[in-house]
Amino acid sequence: MRSMGVMPNCFTFPIVLKSCGKIHALAEGQEVHCFVIKSGFKENPFVGTTLIEMYSSRGEAGPAYKAFGEMIERNVVAWTLMVNGYLLCGDVVSARRLFDLAPESDVVLWNTMISGYIEAGEMVAARKLLDVMPNRDVMSWNTMLNGYANNGDLDACEVMFDEMPEQNIFSWNGLIGGYARGGNFLQVLATFKRMLIEGTVNPNDATLVTVLSACARLGALDLGKWVHVYAESHEYGGKTYVVNAVIDMYAKCGTVKNAFDVFVNMCARDLISWNTIINGLAIHGCGADALSLFQQMKRDGVKPDGIEFIGVLCACTHMGTVADGFSYFQSMIDDYSVVPQMKQYGCMVDLLAQAGLLVQAVEFVDQMPTKADAVIWATLLGACRLHKNVDLAEIALHQLSELEPGNPANYVMLSNIYGDIGKWKDVARLKAVMKDTGRRKLPGCSLIEVNDDIVEFYSLDERHPDSDEIYEALDGLIKLSRSSGHASDLTEFEQ
16 A cells, blocks of 8 residues: 555554564554554544553553553543553553543443442442442443452352342353352252242343353252253254253263264364363263264364363273273374373273273383373272272372372272271271371261252261151162172161
């Protein structure tokens, strides 16, 4: 354009400056800024606001403020961009000072300042500003709601939600998402049901994905099936990320056939689709099917990633094919340039350990370029109980005592190994060690779905109102199991 002698105008410069900001070409942007000044456009509001935006996006608050000061007419957009520029640079104090100086302000400027406080973790200041904000709209409330959710203050998030004069889909998703990020999956389902009962706002695709994820974590198959039907009937069934969540839900709830049927009928698949179904099949022992799908994925031209190989290696573990596992592991490195991470190394250790190759598993750990984490040593410890290898179990516990000194579950595992082979003195010694740590192993917990509700049971739990009937039924199952020749250790339930 310049070589042809065509002069840029106030519409050309913003486009070029925006491009410089997006591709992080600050030096070129500065050159364009110089040309802006020479061309007499530095006072133009369109050019000025773009300069503020370009410099702010690169953390250059000083040049941004200089461009702001050179503008003769500063509208609310310019003030908002400059306030946001300071916030992007982490200077909340200067942002608030400029905010207070703004001759006019709109909802966007107020929300920008409130969001700045939230990003800085200053929730009290954010709430104070919201309280004095004129003409608050639902998005203003949502900004604060999501702030509490993102900062993990779910109690304040609940209060804010109930305090809102009206809620939209973003309000509900903010509350549900907050519960999900906090690991409160029971509350995710309860809030979703409340949303349906109140009926003022319908769930959208983001809602359904979060709820399906909660169903997967809790094993809430019936509700998950209902959400699947809802998604299909409300035209969300064609969205790949929703279908991926459905596949994940079915797989984690144990209905692998349903997961596979959904996968087969997908209109479009992405890498996450393949990852989800292959890992789901592998975890549930369908190793041959998982590997077959992996080969089909490669034939379809989809390049696997590290997560894909976790499922593949898990499949090899279930099938006991150690040589194939090593072949896939090496192919991951050589053919797909995937650098093994702790999870892939953990899969290899599990592959060797489950096959009884415990010495080779320890040698593999010693050869790892990074120090093994607690998960890998716990995997080895668990395999030592399976194969009754006390010596390596003691080595694993020694490593775990350094990585997780306060985790009593590791001592319990070694104690069980001692008990399995009749080393009762060592069992007593470990119990004394556990007592000295002052920590107790958390009891085992199970979640089951009963009458459209999730019921939580702990080991030897007597809190349930029907516990007498439950234990009576369990006692009957134990007797039936033993009469059928099943020899599992069920003495714990008879105490």
